[in-house]
Amino acid sequence: MEDFKRASEILYKGEHARGMDLKKPETLPIFETTAFTMNSLSELAEVTADKGWTYHRTRNPNRAALAEAMSYLEGGEASLIFASGMGSITVPMITLLQPGDRVLCNANIYGETFSTLRDVLGKMNVQTDFVDYLDMDAVRAAIKPETKLIYSEVVSNPTVKIADIPALAELAHKNGALLMVDNTFTSPFAIRPMDFGADIVINSLTKFLNGHADAMGGSMTTTQELVDKIRPVSMLIGTPGDAFSSWLILRGLRTAELRIPRQIKTAEKLAAFFANDPRITAVNHPSLATGRQKELADKLFGENGSTPMMSFVLPEDIEKIDAFMKALRFTRYAPTLGGLRTTMSHPVTSSHFSMPDEQRRKIGITPGMIRLSVGLEDPDDLIADFSNAMKVFG
Numbered sequence: 001m002e003d004f005k006r007a008s009e010i011l012y013k014g015e016h017a018r019g020m021d022l023k024k025p026e027t028l029p030i031f032e033t034t035a036f037t038m039n040s041l042s043e044l045a046e047v048t049a050d051k052g053w054t055y056h057r058t059r060n061p062n063r064a065a066l067a068e069a070m071s072y073l074e075g076g077e078a079s080l081i082f083a084s085g086m087g088s089i090t091v092p093m094i095t096l097l098q099p100g101d102r103v104l105c106n107a108n109i110y111g112e113t114f115s116t117l118r119d120v121l122g123k124m125n126v127q128t129d130f131v132d133y134l135d136m137d138a139v140r141a142a143i144k145p146e147t148k149l150i151y152s153e154v155v156s157n158p159t160v161k162i163a164d165i166p167a168l169a170e171l172a173h174k175n176g177a178l179l180m181v182d183n184t185f186t187s188p189f190a191i192r193p194m195d196f197g198a199d200i201v202i203n204s205l206t207k208f209l210n211g212h213a214d215a216m217g218g219s220m221t222t223t224q225e226l227v228d229k230i231r232p233v234s235m236l237i238g239t240p241g242d243a244f245s246s247w248l249i250l251r252g253l254r255t256a257e258l259r260i261p262r263q264i265k266t267a268e269k270l271a272a273f274f275a276n277d278p279r280i281t282a283v284n285h286p287s288l289a290t291g292r293q294k295e296l297a298d299k300l301f302g303e304n305g306s307t308p309m310m311s312f313v314l315p316e317d318i319e320k321i322d323a324f325m326k327a328l329r330f331t332r333y334a335p336t337l338g339g340l341r342t343t344m345s346h347p348v349t350s351s352h353f354s355m356p357d358e359q360r361r362k363i364g365i366t367p368g369m370i371r372l373s374v375g376l377e378d379p380d381d382l383i384a385d386f387s388n389a390m391k392v393f394g
């Protein structure tokens with residue numbers, strides 16, 4: 001065989017390292033490759049017919065492995081993996097809704113989901129009716145013949161109020177609409193919304209399911225039929241998740257069952273602790289729910305517990321809130337949620353900044369409100385730390 005030049009040879013070295021032939025590596029390797037090569041046109045035809053690996057944006061083994069895990073966790077037929085939670089929200093909507101259709105959405109919703117519906121779908125002449133889902137009579141009254149999609153998070157942000165998923169599913173199906181549910185705050189370890197009639201479930205994998213605050217991704221789980229419709233649009237718009245993020249998230253998922261239920265338990269302990277402090281004027285967590293919300297919590301979450309997310313209201317004194325934040329050993333402000341460490345956010349200056357104060361107050365969001373994403377610290381350490389920082393309020 002002729003000696004080729006180094007410039008050529010270096011491109012082909014290391015191709016046959018152990019593991020590359022996939023004879024059973026203990027962990028699925030990261031397929032950080034833009035494409036898979038073919039030796040002939042007949043091989044290409046075979047791979048294409050089999051829906052095998054071709055181009056990264058079309059199909060990738062790490063994305064497929066993560067999709068399989070998400071279908072299992074959510075109890076759906078098939079899943080798609082996106083570059084972010086927002087991809088998993090926007091792409092199904094763009095695919096399934098036509099100009100003239102309407103969406104019915106919980107008024108208490110993640111700000112960027114609100115903006116997607118108002119600005120992106122609005123531009124496509126798909127209008128949205130935003131209604132407070134705590135009032136199911138108002139929800140029933142808002143449905144129109146053009147309503148093709150009902151949308152909600154399982155629990156609202158940051159007031160952590162539970163949506164009546166079974167009633168929403170019934171309403172959707174009676175009116176020829178689909179129910180799409182965001183399970184990010186709750187996760188399939190608390191509830192599988194499809195068991196309660198949801199047609200499409202999305203998760204921002206950036207949050208609790210990856211759980212390590214180091215990768216972005218989103219999943220959408222539904223029927224094979226809907227996945228087959230949505231997949232080509234995701235591919236064309238350029239939103240599929242990449243191999244490395246998918247690999248990281250799948251690694252995170254392997255231990256989610258050890259992490260998330262523990263985070264939920266710690267949130268319950270913290271909620272009980274805050275509820276006992278007279279300086280704190282409100283605490284929002286489903287473990288403290290009463291009346292209809294308690295019935296819903298029991299029905300939807302049962303023994304699982306609900307969410308590691310909670311919020312509480314401090315006295316409205318920004319200087320003292322600053323001092324409280326600085327006094328904490330563990331919890332830091334971070335504009336995200338769902339990591340290993342407890343983080344806090346301030347809805348009035350972040351997620352609900354653009355909402356007028358009067359409207360915010362109506363749904364219980366005041367300048368004293370702190371939203372917590374509870375992590376894996378020892379619960380007694382967290383309580384001791386918050387207890388110490390609360391001293392700034394006298």
Ligand SMILES: Cc1ncc(COP(=O)(O)O)c(C=O)c1O
Pocket residue numbers: 084085086087110153157182184185204205206207216217218336
């Ligand atoms: C409830 C909820 N859904 C969806 C998203 C969007 O997820 P991502 O940031 O991964 O796009 C977020 C982000 O904070 C969220 O809180």
